[in-house]
Amino acid sequence: MAQVTRMSKLMIKTLRDDPADAEVLSHKLLVRAGYVRRTAAGVWSWLPLGLKVLSNVERIVREEMDAVGAQEVLLPALLPKEPYEATGRWEEYGAELFRLKDRRGADYLLGPTHEEIFTQLVKDQCSSYKDLPVILYQIQTKYRDEARPRAGVLRGREFLMKDSYSFDTADEGLAESYALHRAAYQKIFERLGLDYRICAATAGAMGGSKSEEFLAPAAAGEDTFADCPNCDYAANTEAITYPLKPVDADGVPAVEELDTPDTPTIETLAAHLGVEASETLKNLLVKVDGEIVAIGVPGDREVDMDKVEAHFAPAAVELVTAEDFEGRDDLVRGYVGPQGLEKVTYLADPRIAPGTSWITGANKEGKHAKNVVAGRDFEVDGYVDVVVVQEGDPCPSCGTGLKLDRAIEIGHIFQLGRKYADAFQLDVLGQNGKPVRVTMGSYGIGVSRAVAALAEQSADDKGLCWAAEVAPADVHVVAAGKAAQIELALEVSELLKEKGLRVLVDDRAGVSPGVKFTDAELIGVPKILVAGRRTAEGIVELKDRRTGEREELLVAEAVARLAG
Amino acid sequence: MAQVTRMSKLMIKTLRDDPADAEVLSHKLLVRAGYVRRTAAGVWSWLPLGLKVLSNVERIVREEMDAVGAQEVLLPALLPKEPYEATGRWEEYGAELFRLKDRRGADYLLGPTHEEIFTQLVKDQCSSYKDLPVILYQIQTKYRDEARPRAGVLRGREFLMKDSYSFDTADEGLAESYALHRAAYQKIFERLGLDYRICAATAGAMGGSKSEEFLAPAAAGEDTFADCPNCDYAANTEAITYPLKPVDADGVPAVEELDTPDTPTIETLAAHLGVEASETLKNLLVKVDGEIVAIGVPGDREVDMDKVEAHFAPAAVELVTAEDFEGRDDLVRGYVGPQGLEKVTYLADPRIAPGTSWITGANKEGKHAKNVVAGRDFEVDGYVDVVVVQEGDPCPSCGTGLKLDRAIEIGHIFQLGRKYADAFQLDVLGQNGKPVRVTMGSYGIGVSRAVAALAEQSADDKGLCWAAEVAPADVHVVAAGKAAQIELALEVSELLKEKGLRVLVDDRAGVSPGVKFTDAELIGVPKILVAGRRTAEGIVELKDRRTGEREELLVAEAVARLAG
Known part of the structure; x- marks a missing residue:
């Protein structure tokens, strides 16, 4: 809706410094440019320019x-x-x-x-x-x-x-x-x-x-x-989520028990055996509404507990404690392997596909097992995607490393x-x-x-920078300062309004041109039109907020350009 | 904003009967016409037509x-x-x-x-x-x-x-x-x-x-x-509020005590003395934050306790009880008069203006006094307008009886x-x-x-009836029922939309013409245009919802009339 908003009458207070509590760019700039104001924690007021956007x-x-x-x-x-x-x-x-x-x-x-x-x-x-x-x-x-x-x-x-x-x-x-x-x-x-x-x-x-x-x-x-x-x-x-890709396990030797004293963690195990963590299978035990569930993931991957919780929601998920192992001779702390978990539900990452072979706990203190094959030596009750995704992980669709x-x-x-x-x-x-x-x-x-x-995506080092359809105005007209400049700025604003444009005009008296230009950059209306030193000749400067390109034009030309 | 809203696709359910919990007209009609729906006590949802209004x-x-x-x-x-x-x-x-x-x-x-x-x-x-x-x-x-x-x-x-x-x-x-x-x-x-x-x-x-x-x-x-x-x-x-109009008390005799046994109320007193209640002065005692205050009003007037509370707010106001009279020989229950109230703040209605003369309590059991003159025999600490206003009370500005x-x-x-x-x-x-x-x-x-x-002001016995600028549409086009009528109704609707009008079109199949006409009256769009029995001739009926006036017109004429 075509209109002229005069900054001399607008309630706006721009700030040169970032608010103390602001961490992100949009927060800093929207407050500094007078778009929003904090009323309480997480509760905001929309000021005139902010409400327009x-x-x-x-x-x-x-x-x-x-x-x-x-x-x-x-x-x-x-x-x-x-x-x-x-x-x-x-x-x-x-x-x-x-x-x-x-x-x-x-x-x-x-x-x-x-x-x-x-x-x-x-x-x-x-x-x-x-x-x-x-x-x-x-x-x-x-x-x-x-x-x-x-x-x-x-x-x-x-x-x-x-x-x-x-x-x-x-x-x-x-x-x-x-x-x-x-x-x-x-x-x-x-x-x-x-x-x-x-x-x-x-x-x-x-x-x-x-x-x-x-x-x-x-x-x-x-x-x-x-x-x-x-x-x-x-x-x-x-x-x-990753698709399950079963592999052929023919030729994998039978399970072999390994003597691995003092290797309750993947790091100590990999070092002891001289293998990559990714060759091992670690088994996380959690309690889901009080019932123990094991989740198997490759030894080099972290489990994302938020994903685990989301998977079982609304059931409550807790990590197991030392007490949960008491009286359970099927669960040997630090040496759990899926091949011995008959009384526990066993879920696994899709990387533990049928046919894949792993080094994992042997369910005996100080012992691990190798050549433990999914689908041959143990059954997976269900596959879940709960590992923390890392940069470079393969695309589930084409296999390329993900960004x-x-x-x-x-x-x-x-x-x-x-x-x-x-x-x-x-x-x-x-x-x-x-x-x-x-x-x-x-x-x-x-x-x-x-x-x-x-605001986040479009801001630059000078301030906000809105796309035309969401900007609080189509044109920001700046009167450098003198009475004649203010007069011309107001005239041009009316001409632009007649062309159906929304105009913000900085007609403030007693504010320096430098402050006005800085404010215009900060506020981020896409087009800035300045009534400055060539006002007497009827020449204004038209500037693109995004590119910074500027051009001197006669008023009529500038209006035609903006209305076009 | 020009648009065509098709009732065949609109979520609207009109009701023939008033909702059971509805007492007032607008409540009944806005619910029956499908404008609003109750979500909880005093909490409402605005349905499509209601939100338009x-x-x-x-x-x-x-x-x-x-x-x-x-x-x-x-x-x-x-x-x-x-x-x-x-x-x-x-x-x-x-x-x-x-x-x-x-x-x-x-x-x-x-x-x-x-x-x-x-x-x-x-x-x-x-x-x-x-x-x-x-x-x-x-x-x-x-x-x-x-x-x-x-x-x-x-x-x-x-x-x-x-x-x-x-x-x-x-x-x-x-x-x-x-x-x-x-x-x-x-x-x-x-x-x-x-x-x-x-x-x-x-x-x-x-x-x-x-x-x-x-x-x-x-x-x-x-x-x-x-x-x-x-x-x-x-x-x-x-x-x-009434202006204070002091009168001349010259010639009013001195206070005279009257024997008035068993007259603790204005009614008993007026009957006993054979005078009008309006000649007597009654004195209401209240406690304001625990302190007794007396308020004098003519005997024929009721005190509006809401006004008293508003006058003293935020202080709390209570009526006095029998206990408040204990140990107070200045306060004789049923026989209070302002001429003896030296320890109590005395407020009065402006009718108790200086110079006016009253029959009131004599501050002795079974006694009243007459010729008690405001300003002569007692002082008013402040004037307050707290009586219940009645039809016919004089206009404070010109004295005419108020409606x-x-x-x-x-x-x-x-x-x-x-x-x-x-x-x-x-x-x-x-x-x-x-x-x-x-x-x-x-x-x-x-x-x-x-x-x-x-809704309250504009409704009639058929239903709602909106002013043009607030109505949910400018025109309600009704297709009586047959396929050709629906087709014409939709065509006319598009023509009206092209003229910038907001159109609600009843293009529902399988709904009787009677139901559609009743719904149109209930919904209350100011102009109703019917594609009915003369559809084959390209003639429609244009009806004014308010007056009921109707006219048969060629489609082009009807469109021109509505767009004009």
Whole structure:
């Protein structure tokens, strides 16, 4: 919407120094340029310029969601406990959920995400297969009591999100709703000017099956993703899975016991035998809801306990302690091998494929065994991907060494399936007159987070630098200082407004040109137009914020150029 | 924004019957027409059509606030306790405030209004008189834990509000900011198509001095306002004040004691003496923070305890009990008169003006006194307007009998003065180089409530009936039923969209024409266009939802008429 915003009347205070508590670039710059202000830990206020950017992101998201036929609604943030109890999430969310009581003592929560409420809504509104498919979305404030709110609006405790939910009668319908979202998200992030990757992801607290994340590479990101330099494979390192490749074990000699005194660790064992750690098989013991489970991984790999916990969630996972070995003659601490673990569930990394041969514990104090072959000498009860992914690990798709990078999660799409529909018995009458259980998808974009991601990716050493569609203005007109310059700046601003442009004009009196130029670079509007020393001739300077290219032009030329 | 919304794809379920828990018209109709849905007590979801109306109201409010130079920001709803403790409102709000703790045990609240946070923001952002005046506003979700959430979105516990705050260095500046708001509010409510009155109001929990309410007359309203049929006086009955009109007491005989056994009430006294209750003076005793205070009002008037509490707030007010009379020979229960109350603060209604003469208690058991003259026989320590206002009471401005009506409070403007600036030491550097304490105003519009007020005022016996600028669509196109009619309806809808109109088209197959017509009346789009029995001739029926007037027109004529 065409408008002129005068800095002489705008509430804005730019800062030369980084705020003391700011660690990441977007946090520093958004505060310094007067876009946001901290109200409490992880709780932010959006100031005039910041809200313009946030609203632009919101508008783009809304347009693209509408374009795929999604219907906008607005649900409350204050939600009753009961639906979240029905799905178990009232407990599962743990300390991350803001819980409160009303004056009558009834329990409420501040919604971290709305699957339950949308499921109930559709159960109430839709009764026949003719009412589906339906995609509902909202752009709404969410609450999560993060343990370490940090990085400004990148990871707040109150934040703006676009969340949508699809409802279909059949799996093919869900796949279609998912594909519509995937395409809409691609358009949204392209319009926002974000560099992003679509990565395989885990479903996390949502439950469900297929899921992908939209990750924006940035040093400040909290996610790590693996990118294949050769093929189009990309995945959150949390979600990488390797295919199982069985090998031929013919010719591997029988198991041979080795005398390996004082080698309870992989390091001591490898040194003792003069072999690579990667030739050994280490077996991690954990307790899952109190029951011992063993997990085998190559000796040179670390186990990622977050992945182990995610695998068994919502069951609780603990490491075993010395006490757990008492009275168990099948478990010899430091010398466990899968070939003797008959009473324990044995899971393994896919590298422990059938036919592979290993050096591992012999289940006797001070003894190991070699030529222990998976599928011949022991059975694997299930394969799991729980090792820490490393730079250079092979691409699961083509085998090339993977690159690892930090990224910000800006979007997430899930095929939930029937988990929530089951919890609320969400059925509609099918074409054959019988009830059909509905299948759902859930899809999110971090709207306020996207502003931070944009700031991260586009900033340079001078400050912020927005893409045109999200910038708080199209043109930043700077009056160097004198009355005639201010007059010209205001005139040009009106001309630009008439051409439909959004203008920020620095018409402040008594502020030095140097401060104004520095502020303009910091604020990051893509085009800067200066009414400076050639004002009397009607000549202005037009500068590109990104490239720094500048050109002197007559006012009419400059206006035509910008309006073009 | 021009668009076609197809009901065949829209999530909407209209109801023929009123919801069981609905008492007021807007609640019934907004639920029946599929605009809103209850999520919890006083907590509502906005469905697609409802959100369109809400967004229209929001847009109008935004445009008019921008037009007076207000700057939009967005503050959080989750707020830290400390600033509200600094002003005492953490306690004063009582049970109406939603309070919660974060994972570290820190206290938070859900903002019922944001004076504290805006004051802190401006203290941080503005340092000089040159930075003022500034008006900031937000359209944001508010929380109040109402004791009796009722009437649908008219009085919710989570609701959308436009709140703004003005900051000036001088009283004249505040008066100007206040006037800007008053004018903007008039434009907003006119564009919304609301019938409203600007009424004198009390400041309530906000504190401060001058304040007016924008009240929309409606049977469902929770406020009562007095309207003068003769002059332009209007006031919330909570806020009516009468000027003091002293009279000449010359010629009133001296006080005379009367024997009035067994007349502890006004009724028994008036009957015993054969006088009107209005000739007597009754004296209500209350305890204010434990201290006894007497309030004198004419014997025929009731005291409004809410007004008494508001007068003394935040001090606590209680009625006296028998125990309070023990050991007090100056207080004779049932026979109190102001002429003997030397140890008690005596407040009075303005009708007890200096020179007026009364029959009142003689401070002796079974005795009253007549010719007791205010200012001669007793002193009034202060005048207060605490009686219940009645239909026909004189207009304080012109004396005509007042009309009383129910109304919905849709807006409120306050001159706060320096209460919040004092609490946070909000000063700016003045023109003379010395600090100046800032003076503030606070202004609110109930955005979600305005939707309910519009529904209340405009509905008729067929359903909702929106003004053009807020309606969920400009035209409701109804295809009577057959394939050719649906085809024509969709064609006309596209033509209307090309003309820039927002169209809701009922293209549902297998729904009877009767149901569609009833739904169209219920939904309340101002213009209804029917592709019915003359579809083959290219003739449609155009109907005005409000008047019911209908006309048959060729498609091109109908489109031209609607686009004009």
